[in-house]
Amino acid sequence: MYVDSRPDPILVHAANPGPMTGAGNNTWLVEGAEPALIDAGVGAPEHLVALERALGGRPLVRVLVTHGHPDHATGVPAIRARWPDVEVCRWRAPDDDSRDSTVRGLADGEHIRAGDADLVAVHTPGHAPDHLCFWNMETRDLFGGDMLIAGTTVMIPAGHGGSLAAYLESLAHLAALAPRRVLPGHGPIIENPLDLIDEYVAHRRQREDQILECLASGATTVDAIVARVYPGLADAVRPAARLTVQAHLDKLRDEGRWP
Numbered sequence: 001m002y003v004d005s006r007p008d009p010i011l012v013h014a015a016n017p018g019p020m021t022g023a024g025n026n027t028w029l030v031e032g033a034e035p036a037l038i039d040a041g042v043g044a045p046e047h048l049v050a051l052e053r054a055l056g057g058r059p060l061v062r063v064l065v066t067h068g069h070p071d072h073a074t075g076v077p078a079i080r081a082r083w084p085d086v087e088v089c090r091w092r093a094p095d096d097d098s099r100d101s102t103v104r105g106l107a108d109g110e111h112i113r114a115g116d117a118d119l120v121a122v123h124t125p126g127h128a129p130d131h132l133c134f135w136n137m138e139t140r141d142l143f144g145g146d147m148l149i150a151g152t153t154v155m156i157p158a159g160h161g162g163s164l165a166a167y168l169e170s171l172a173h174l175a176a177l178a179p180r181r182v183l184p185g186h187g188p189i190i191e192n193p194l195d196l197i198d199e200y201v202a203h204r205r206q207r208e209d210q211i212l213e214c215l216a217s218g219a220t221t222v223d224a225i226v227a228r229v230y231p232g233l234a235d236a237v238r239p240a241a242r243l244t245v246q247a248h249l250d251k252l253r254d255e256g257r258w259p
C-alpha cells in the first residue's frame with residue numbers, strides 16, 4: 001500500500017472559463033521548502049488572489065510552465081509582477097541558443113525542485129512541440145498539462161505545432177512511466193491514467209481506419225473527410241474537426257501511406 005505523509009498539490013483555479021478551456025485551467029501549487037506552481041494561467045486577478053491565499057504570505061519560488069499555449073503561459077508577467085524573484089521554467093530545445101535570462105530552460109529528463117519534491121521534466125511533444133510533463137518518481141504523480149483530459153480527447157493542432165505521431169509517441173512514453181494518477185491542466189484528476197491512454201490510442205486508431213476508408217473511396221480532401229467522419233457536425237466545432245483530420249493526414253503522409 002502506498003502511504004504519503006506529504007500534503008497533496010493544491011488546485012488553484014486560473015479563473016479563465018471559456019469555450020476552449022471549459023471550466024478554466026488548473027494550476028497546481030506544490031507546497032514545501034520551495035513553493036512551486038505548475039502552469040501560470042492567464043494572469044486573472046482572482047487567480048493571483050487565490051494563489052496568495054494558498055501561499056499564506058510566503059513567496060512563490062518557481063513556476064513550471066507545461067507549454068506555451070496562452071491559457072497555460074500568459075499569466076507569467078502577472079505572477080512576476082507579484083513575486084519578482086520567481087523563477088520561470090519551461091522547455092528549451094537543445095538547438096535553442098537564445099539566452100533569455102528571465103527564463104530557465106529545461107531539457108528532457110532535467111530534475112527540478114517543487115515544494116519538497118524532486119520533479120523530472122518529461123518532454124512530451126504532440127499537442128504542442130514544447131510540451132513538458134512533470135513527474136514525481138516518488139509519489140508517481142504526473143503533472144500532465146494538456147496530454148490527458150478526462151472525458152474528452154486532446155486537440156492536435158495540425159499546422160500549428162501539433163503532431164499526431166509525436167503525440168502517440170509521447171503517450172507511450174507516459175504509459176511506460178506508469179503514473180499512479182495525473183494532475184491535468186483541465187478537468188478532474190485522472191486516477192486511472194493507463195486506462196485513459198489505452199482509450200486514447202484505440203480512439204485514434206479507429207479514427208485513422210475511418211480516414212483510410214475515406215481515402216480509399218475517393219474522399220480525399222479535408223472537408224470531404226470531415227463530412228463523412230463527422231456527419232451532422234455543428235459549425236462551432238468544425239474547425240477543430242478539420243485540424244484533427246489534417247493531423248491524421250499529416251501522420252499518414254509522414255508514414256508514406258498517403259501521397
Ligand SMILES: [Zn+2]
Pocket residue numbers: 067069127128146
Ligand atoms: Zn494546450
